[in-house]
Each structure stands twice: as structure tokens, then as C-alpha cells.
Amino acid sequence: MTDAARVDGVAIPISEIDRREAQLRAGTAAVALPAPGTGEGRQLRRWLTQLAVTEQVVAAEAARLGLTGERAPAEDDLLPDQTARLELGSVAAGALAQPVGRAVFARVTAGVTVSDAQVRAYYERNPLRFASSGESRGWRPAPVAPALAVVRTAIETHLLGVARRRAFRSWLDRRCAETAELASGFEHPGDPRQPDNVHRH
Amino acid sequence: MSESPVGQRVQVRGRIGNLLRFTQIITLWTGVDRVDCHTVIEDFRGSDQLLRLRWPCPVQGALPVSEVGDAVVGRGFGLTHDHSGGSRPEIAVDTAEYPWTLDNPAFGWFGLSSTVRVCAAGQTRAISVVEVVAPGPAGSSVRELLVALARKGVTATCSSAAGPRYGDLAVDSNLPDARIALGGPEENGFTAELLAQADACYAREVERQFCETGTALVWVPADDTLARRWVPGADLRGPRALPVLVVVGGDDAVTALTADLADARIDVEQQVPAGVGPFDPYTVALLNRGIPGFTVDSDGTLHSSLLRSCTGWPSGTWIDPPRRTAPDGSNFQLQHWTDTYDYAVCSGPGDWRDVGLPMRSAEFGSPLRAVVGSGPAAGGLPPWGALLEIEPAGSVALGALKAGGNPLPRGSAEPVDPRADITLRIVETSGSTVDVEIQSGMRAVTSPVRVNLLEEPLAQADAEPLRLHGYEIATVRTRLNMPQVFEGDHAQLGPEAEAAQPLYARYWLHNRGPAPLGGLPAVAHLHPAQLSAAPGAPISLRLTASSDAVDTALHGRVRLIGPPGWAVQPGVLPFVLPPGGYLEAGIELKVPPAATPGLYPVRAELSVTGGDSAPMPVSWRQSVEDVCLISVGGSDDVPVRLLGEPRGVRVRAGGAEQLTVTVGTEACAALAVEAHLISPWGTWEWTGPRAQGAELPARGSATLQFSISPPAWTAPGRWWALVRIAAAGHVVYSPAVDLEVYR
Numbered sequence: 001m002t003d004a005a006r007v008d009g010v011a012i013p014i015s016e017i018d019r020r021e022a023q024l025r026a027g028t029a030a031v032a033l034p035a036p037g038t039g040e041g042r043q044l045r046r047w048l049t050q051l052a053v054t055e056q057v058v059a060a061e062a063a064r065l066g067l068t069g070e071r072a073p074a075e076d077d078l079l080p081d082q083t084a085r086l087e088l089g090s091v092a093a094g095a096l097a098q099p100v101g102r103a104v105f106a107r108v109t110a111g112v113t114v115s116d117a118q119v120r121a122y123y124e125r126n127p128l129r130f131a132s133s134g135e136s137r138g139w140r141p142a143p144v145a146p147a148l149a150v151v152r153t154a155i156e157t158h159l160l161g162v163a164r165r166r167a168f169r170s171w172l173d174r175r176c177a178e179t180a181e182l183a184s185g186f187e188h189p190g191d192p193r194q195p196d197n198v199h200r201h
Numbered sequence: 202m203s204e205s206p207v208g209q210r211v212q213v214r215g216r217i218g219n220l221l222r223f224t225q226i227i228t229l230w231t232g233v234d235r236v237d238c239h240t241v242i243e244d245f246r247g248s249d250q251l252l253r254l255r256w257p258c259p260v261q262g263a264l265p266v267s268e269v270g271d272a273v274v275g276r277g278f279g280l281t282h283d284h285s286g287g288s289r290p291e292i293a294v295d296t297a298e299y300p301w302t303l304d305n306p307a308f309g310w311f312g313l314s315s316t317v318r319v320c321a322a323g324q325t326r327a328i329s330v331v332e333v334v335a336p337g338p339a340g341s342s343v344r345e346l347l348v349a350l351a352r353k354g355v356t357a358t359c360s361s362a363a364g365p366r367y368g369d370l371a372v373d374s375n376l377p378d379a380r381i382a383l384g385g386p387e388e389n390g391f392t393a394e395l396l397a398q399a400d401a402c403y404a405r406e407v408e409r410q411f412c413e414t415g416t417a418l419v420w421v422p423a424d425d426t427l428a429r430r431w432v433p434g435a436d437l438r439g440p441r442a443l444p445v446l447v448v449v450g451g452d453d454a455v456t457a458l459t460a461d462l463a464d465a466r467i468d469v470e471q472q473v474p475a476g477v478g479p480f481d482p483y484t485v486a487l488l489n490r491g492i493p494g495f496t497v498d499s500d501g502t503l504h505s506s507l508l509r510s511c512t513g514w515p516s517g518t519w520i521d522p523p524r525r526t527a528p529d530g531s532n533f534q535l536q537h538w539t540d541t542y543d544y545a546v547c548s549g550p551g552d553w554r555d556v557g558l559p560m561r562s563a564e565f566g567s568p569l570r571a572v573v574g575s576g577p578a579a580g581g582l583p584p585w586g587a588l589l590e591i592e593p594a595g596s597v598a599l600g601a602l603k604a605g606g607n608p609l610p611r612g613s614a615e616p617v618d619p620r621a622d623i624t625l626r627i628v629e630t631s632g633s634t635v636d637v638e639i640q641s642g643m644r645a646v647t648s649p650v651r652v653n654l655l656e657e658p659l660a661q662a663d664a665e666p667l668r669l670h671g672y673e674i675a676t677v678r679t680r681l682n683m684p685q686v687f688e689g690d691h692a693q694l695g696p697e698a699e700a701a702q703p704l705y706a707r708y709w710l711h712n713r714g715p716a717p718l719g720g721l722p723a724v725a726h727l728h729p730a731q732l733s734a735a736p737g738a739p740i741s742l743r744l745t746a747s748s749d750a751v752d753t754a755l756h757g758r759v760r761l762i763g764p765p766g767w768a769v770q771p772g773v774l775p776f777v778l779p780p781g782g783y784l785e786a787g788i789e790l791k792v793p794p795a796a797t798p799g800l801y802p803v804r805a806e807l808s809v810t811g812g813d814s815a816p817m818p819v820s821w822r823q824s825v826e827d828v829c830l831i832s833v834g835g836s837d838d839v840p841v842r843l844l845g846e847p848r849g850v851r852v853r854a855g856g857a858e859q860l861t862v863t864v865g866t867e868a869c870a871a872l873a874v875e876a877h878l879i880s881p882w883g884t885w886e887w888t889g890p891r892a893q894g895a896e897l898p899a900r901g902s903a904t905l906q907f908s909i910s911p912p913a914w915t916a917p918g919r920w921w922a923l924v925r926i927a928a929a930g931h932v933v934y935s936p937a938v939d940l941e942v943y944r
Contacts, residue, residue, distance in 0.1 A: 034514030137787045
């Protein structure tokens with residue numbers, strides 16, 4: 001076996017995982033990486049396999065839809081902050097580093113909407129989320145909850161961003177499950193059947 | 202070998218190849234019924250090797266038993282050596298091949314003993330870890346049985362006959378040593394399978410007992426000994442892999458078995474052989490002081506895990522360069538310095554309850570602290586006596602004693618006064634129900650009131666005695682009606698403030714672990730914490746101040762300190778924060794047009810001057826500050842740097858040396874710096890201060906000194922120390938240098 005995985009028949013050779021690992025180990029974060037050949041070192045290679053598989057799944061989808069990276073949304077629009085990155089997970093967030101990944105994101109999540117009821121419910125739960133205390137010098141008066149009309153767009157943008165990331169994540173999981181075959185030693189890091197996942201009860 | 206009126210001592214020195222040198226000191230104190238041991242490991246060079254200490258103490262038929270946080274539990278044998286008859290049982294198994302060695306943590310002690318004994322056909326078998334196989338969904342009588350087993354220390358797991366068996370190391374974290382099957386072959390498929398495979402005499406015995414009495418209790422032996430079955434990689438799911446106690450007769454039989462557990466002994470009267478090996482009713486245990494990892498081999502060797510020397514991720518991982526290591530270049534998890542261990546061995550006839558292990562281990566773990574009094578005895582105190590007594594002493598331990606109330610953690614300014622009331626945590630340690638009495642040799646103790654963890658009273662009838670069930674942990678409040686014997690009202694029992702002042706608002710960025718001591722419930726933050734600006738540019742910052750105080754408004758001020766020559770408006774902001782209150786302010790400043798490129802800190806220091814309920818806790822007088830770092834002209838200067846690294850210290854026991862670091866800042870205004878001395882266990886008593894603070898002047902430096910002064914009785918050894926320095930959310934670690942003590 002010379003392939004770490006196959007996505008819809010397209011091979012991801014083990015040499016590709018080697019290349020990615022070597023690149024990481026040559027970088028500044030190398031001291032924080034687990035030693036090669038250890039259980040944690042193999043988990044790192046499984047994680048790199050997930051990155052490669054995800055990229056291939058996204059690339060295949062882009063080819064199928066005829067998408068290039070042109071006019072793709074900016075990374076900051078899809079992942080405005082660290083919270084959004086954590087929400088999506090490192091593997092899926094990695095796929096959005098390339099414009100073509102973001103173009104697929106835009107297409108796959110184009111139909112996602114947020115209802116008025118969701119916006120209103122969020123506003124009622126978090127009345128001060130987008131409140132402001134003004135710009136004056138010195139102590140400012142306590143913030144007052146703005147009217148829904150004033151913050152509706154801000155709430156909508158926020159909720160839509162979250163909903164699209166969730167939709168993309170579910171789509172990606174589904175596509176990986178349908179199209180990716182992982183070789184022994186390159187299973188998902190969290191797969192309880194592989195020996196380096198040492199979570200036991 | 203040495204001897205004195207207080208005891209005898211053997212001292213052994215040796216080495217294991219090139220791996221380590223050891224000193225083993227074994228002491229017998231006159232009149233103390235245990236063997237005290239002290240092991241020192243020096244020049245350890247191991248890597249990915251587990252250093253275990255072995256005490257071969259075989260007790261026939263005994264099983265591993267250990268104390269955990271609030272109970273005593275039966276454990277299985279460790280799977281560290283292959284005793285199934287293969288070659289070289291003295292070589293430990295390779296954990297790469299057999300990762301599940303069943304090492305366990307023990308709280309105060311572990312050993313060979315029995316939690317519950319089964320006495321069948323004149324023979325005795327200890328049981329430790331049991332799978333209870335119910336015929337179907339377990340009812341309340343089964344639950345009672347499991348609770349009774351747990352109270353006696355048996356690790357019990359319930360399963361149903363049709364479900365998967367417990368005992369496969371591929372999925373289970375533990376292995377059973379016996380099974381209890383509830384129901385005869387008609388009700389319980391597992392019983393049927395077992396009796397079909399065992400000698401026919403067992404099925405006939407079940408039948409005979411059932412016909413005569415309507416119930417049956419039969420011990421069906423396993424097809425091999427536990428030691429031969431219980432091997433690395435074991436799979437014990439087969440019906441004959443372990444002995445099985447078959448219980449027939451419905452709920453009544455289960456309830457009768459539950460009742461029989463009260464004396465930690467199950468009596469089985471059967472006319473067929475029990476197939477059990479010899480059994481000595483004896484206990485031997487190793488009491489530990491901070492070395493909890495253990496396994497007991499099936500050949501009766503007690504192993505205590507001393508050193509792990511791990512290179513597996515994240516051991517040795519250092520995220521921000523330069524990577525720091527122990528002085529020999531090894532990662533800190535390899536523990537390549539002088540390591541000392543204290544433990545004791547004790548034994549006696551009977552099980553762990555008869556030997557009184559919980560109390561003996563508590564006595565070993567918390568040695569009596571003798572203090573030489575200063576000045577004449579006051580208040581007519583007798584020459585000896587107990588200030589506090591808790592009965593029954595053998596099975597109830599005092600976990601904590603403190604002044605009643607917990608105001609600081611919840612942001613309350615309420616004073617505490619131990620004369621008003623005290624809080625005690627008491628722990629039942631023997632697994633039995635007991636009535637507890639709290640007394641003082643000096644005066645009455647008013648009847649204790651049960652409280653919850655927040656020390657709020659629980660519903661309790663007045664006349665109710667203080668009764669604890671097995672292993673119960675109870676918190677009670679009471680009052681010590683003591684006469685005053687000396688004047689100690691204003692004695693400070695511990696520090697009221699951090700050594701480094703002011704406190705830093707984002708303390709977690711300093712890698713310092715816990716929040717600053719004192720529970721100051723107010724803080725100020727500057728937003729953003731760092732930014733870039735051009736000379737002449739106006740800057741707006743947001744300042745927030747908040748209070749977590751619950752029962753007082755806080756009065757105080759926030760002082761804003763900009764770099765010299767910078768106008769910061771406003772400069773002082775007085776405040777009154779109601780309980781739980783929050784304030785926000787706009788701060789405006791301007792980078793002077795002539796500012797040279799560099800790093801310019803703006804500090805916001807919050808001080809509480811008073812509350813509306815006097816008096817305020819002393820610790821709330823500490824100031825806390827946040828710092829915004831402004832980079833002008835694209836400067837990449839850093840707020841804190843190590844200018845002078847520490848040097849290794851070699852010191853005679855009884856002497857004193859200094860460990861010195863010089864730290865500097867590139868910032869164009871003064872900054873507060875905090876420094877912590879980090880060194881391994883064994884050195885903390887004679888190195889310090891553990892923390893200190895200093896003010897670094899603009900583009901200046903400060904020299905910080907730490908004293909290394911081992912007392913004359915310190916045993917020679919080699920350790921290390923490093924200094925962690927932090928300012929304005931930036932952290933620098935010095936290299937670790939040698940600390941060597943000689944005589």
C-alpha cells in the first residue's frame with residue numbers, strides 16, 4: 001500500500017503525507033510537535049491525512065461545479081475571528097485557506113438563511129451584544145439595549161456566518177464519508193478503532 | 202547499619218548499571234509498628250523507562266486493594282510481567298506490545314489484602330473486582346447488592362446475561378476476578394452456559410439446593426488459576442475464565458446475599474469442591490507519601506512507580522523558543538536530578554480493616570508536627586491533651602478544619618471569626634456506618650450542624666446524632682467555646698498580598714497558574730491591549746472596570762500613566778462600583794509628534810480605597826493594573842528581556858549563595874515585572890523568595906536575587922532552578938542552571 005487515502009478513486013500517496021510532515025517539521029512550530037514514530041507522531045500524520053483528504057474533496061467538488069478561486073470571498077469574511085476558526089475545526093478551516101475552498105464554501109452554503117424568529121430570539125437572549133456606550137471621554141453611561149431595528153443587520157450577519165459554517169462542516173463530513181477511503185495507519189485521529197486513539201472507559 | 206535508643210537503621214548504597222545510583226534507608230523506630238523507607242535516586246539517565254520499586258511480599262490468596270480519594274477498592278493484578286509459565290517472568294513486558302498494564306493510582310496506600318471473602322466448602326477466596334450478571338434489566342435488589350459490594354470495597358460492574366461480558370482489555374479499562382450470576386439456568390443464559398460447560402456436579406448442586414430450600418448459592422470454580430488466566434493482553438470473557446457465584450431464588454436470594462456482606466464475608470454451604478487455592482488471612486501494605494502509581498503482580502510483588510522519564514508528547518514540548526531544558530539538556534519530564542521518596546511498609550493479621558490501614562496511612566502521610574513553644578505556657582493549659590477529638594478515631598478522619606464561612610472566593614467583604622464558628626470536614630474511612638462525636642479536652646463543642654460544600658445548613662432534626670455511612674464525606678459547622686489562652690488576635694497567619702505588586706490584570710498571560718491571592722474582586726482592563734501608531738497620531742482606548750463584590754459597593758480610582766511627555770486624558774478616574782457593577786470609559790491620548798520609534802506602555806492602575814461596609818479585607822488593598830503596549834514607528838521592541846542569565850550554584854549544606862538574574866526592558870516608560878523561581882520538589886524549603894516584583898525604569902534594567910540556603914541537615918544532591926520573568930503579558934524563561942548541595 002503506497003496510498004494514505006483515496007478520494008473518489010484519486011490517490012493521496014503516502015509521499016504527500018511525508019512531504020507535509022517534513023514541511024511542518026522544518027517550520028518554527030517544530031519544537032511543539034510530537035516525536036516521529038510515536039503514537040502521537042502517528043496521530044499527527046493522521047491529522048495531515050485529514051487535511052489532504054479535505055483539500056481533495058473540496059478540489060473535486062470545485063471541478064464538478066466548474067469553480068475556480070475567482071471572486072471567492074475573503075478568508076476574513078468566512079472566518080472573522082479565532083472563535084469562528086475553532087467552531088469550524090482546524091481541518092475544515094485549513095480548506096478555506098485557498099480561494100477555491102472558499103468558492104466551494106460560498107456555493108455549498110448559498111442556500112443557508114436565518115429566519116426573523118431566530119434573529120428576534122437571539123436579540124432577546126443577548127440584548128446588549130451589539131450595544132454601544134458612545135464615544136465620550138471619561139466614564140460613560142451604562143449601555144442601553146438598542147432597538148432591534150438598529151442591530152438587526154449585525155445580528156443577521158453574525159447568525160448567518162455561524163449557520164453557514166455549520167452547513168459547510170456538515171456537508172464536508174458527509175462528502176468525506178461518501179468519497180474517502182482511508183488506509184490502515186491513516187484513519188481519522190478520533191476513530192476509536194485505530195490503536196493510537198487511546199481514549200478508554 | 203546504625204542503632205540508637207530511638208531505633209535502628211540500615212543504609213544501602215548501590216547503582217543499576219549506568220542508569221542510576223540509589224541510596225535506600227530502612228528505619229525501624231522503637232515502638233512504631235511499620236518499616237519506614239527513604240529512597241534517593243541520583244544521576245538518573247533514563248529515558249522512556251519506568252522506574253519501579255519492588256517489595257516482594259506474597260500473601261497466599263490475597264488480592265490487590267488500594268485506597269482511592271474517598272474509598273478503599275479492590276483492584277486487579279498488574280499485567281507488567283508474564284507469570285503464565287512462559288519464559289523469563291522477571292523481564293517486564295514491553296508496553297508497546299501490551300499497553301494496558303493496569304497501573305493504578307493509590308491515595309494513601311495499596312497492598313495485598315481482601316475486600317470481601319467468599320467462604321465455600323471450607324475454603325476461602327478473596328474477591329476484588331466483580332461482574333454481576335443479571336438475568337435482565339436490573340431491579341432495586343440488584344442495585345442494593347452492588348451498593349453493598351462497593352461499600353465493602355469490591356469494584357462491581359453490572360451487566361445483563363444477554364449483553365457483552367466484562368473482561369476484554371481491548372475495550373475495558375480493568376479486569377474482573379470473579380462473577381456473580383443472578384438466576385438459575387432457566388432465567389439467566391449466562392448461568393446456563395456456565396453450568397453446561399462446568400463439571401455436571403455443579404448443575405446438580407444448584408438443583409439440589411433449590412429443591413431443598415427454594416434458593417441456591419453455589420461457587421463454580423474457574424477452569425484455571427487467576428495467575429495463569431490473568432496475563433498481559435488477557436481476555437476473560439469466557440464463562441469458565443473466572444469463578445462464578447451462582448445465586449438462585451429471585452430477589453429474596455439477592456437480598457440475603459446483600460445482608461450477608463455486612464461482615465465482608467459471603468458464606469457458601471455447598472457439597473461440591475470450591476476449587477480454591479490456599480488463603481492466608483493476612484494484609485501487607487505500602488503506605489505512600491506522594492508516589493501514588495502502583496501495581497501488584499500476581500506473584501505478590503508490590504510495585505511503586507517512582508519515575509516515568511517520559512518523552513511522549515507533550516513531555517519536553519516547549520512552544521515558544523528558546524527551548525529550555527534541565528541543565529544536562531534533557532527534557533524536564535525525564536527528571537534527571539536527585540529524586541527522593543518516602544514510604545512505609547506495614548502488615549498484620551486479618552484484612553485491611555483489621556489492620557487499621559486508613560488511620561495508619563493517614564498518620565504516616567501527615568506526620569505529627571512538633572513545635573517548640575516560645576515563652577511560658579499561658580492560661581493554665583495542661584502539659585498534654587487534645588484540643589479536638591473525633592471519635593471513633595479509627596474510622597473517622599478529620600479532612601479539614603477552618604474558620605466558618607468562605608467570604609473571599611465569592612467576593613464578600615464579610616469578616617471571618619473562628620470564635621463565632623468553625624467548619625470541619627470529616628471522612629468515614631472504613632466503609633461502615635458510624636455515629637461520630639466531636640469533643641474538645643478544653644471545653645464543650647456545641648452540637649455540630651451539617652452543611653453543604655458552600656457551608657449552608659442542611660435540613661436536620663435537632664436531636665439527630667451525627668451519623669456517617671461508609672466512606673461518607675461530611676461538612677459540619679460547630680462552635681468551640683474555648684477560653685482565651687493567649688493574645689493572638691492580630692497575628693497574621695499567612696500572606697495577605699502577592700509579593701509582586703501591582704497585580705497584573707491578565708495574570709494568566711504570565712503562565713503563573715492561579716489568580717493572584719487575596720480574592721480582590723475588582724479589575725480594570727484597557728482595550729486594545731496592544732496597537733501600532735505613527736508619531737503625532739491621536740489614540741482612543743477603552744477602559745473597563747468591573748466588580749465581583751457581592752455585598753459591598755467598592756470606592757476607588759483608576760490612575761492612567763502614560764509614557765513621559767504624553768498627555769493622557771483623563772489621568773484619574775474615581776469610581777463607585779455597586780456589587781456586580783461595570784463601568785466603561787473613553788481614554789484619549791496623543792503620540793507626541795517628536796516621539797522616536799519604540800514601544801510605549803500606557804498603564805491603568807485600579808485601587809480600591811474603601812467599601813460601604815467597614816472593614817474591608819486587607820487583601821483588597823492590593824492594586825491591579827493593565828497595560829496597553831503602543832508600538833510607534835513600526836518598532837518591534839520587546840517589553841521584557843533577559844540581560845544576565847543565572848549561573849549554577851554550588852553550596853555547602855548550612856551555607857548560603859545567591860542566584861541572580863538581570864532583566865531589562867526596551868519600553869520607553871517604566872514597567873512592573875514579576876519573577877518566579879522555579880525548581881523541583883525537594884528544594885522549595887531552602888530557595889527563595891519564590892516570587893518577587895520589581896519596577897523596570899524606561900529602557901532600564903533590574904537585578905533580581907534569590908537566596909539558595911540549604912540548612913545544615915540537607916542531604917547532598919543535584920537539582921536545578923530557573924527564573925520565569927513576566928511583564929505586561931510577555932514572559933521570558935531563563936535557562937535552568939544547576940543547584941548542587943554538598944557537605
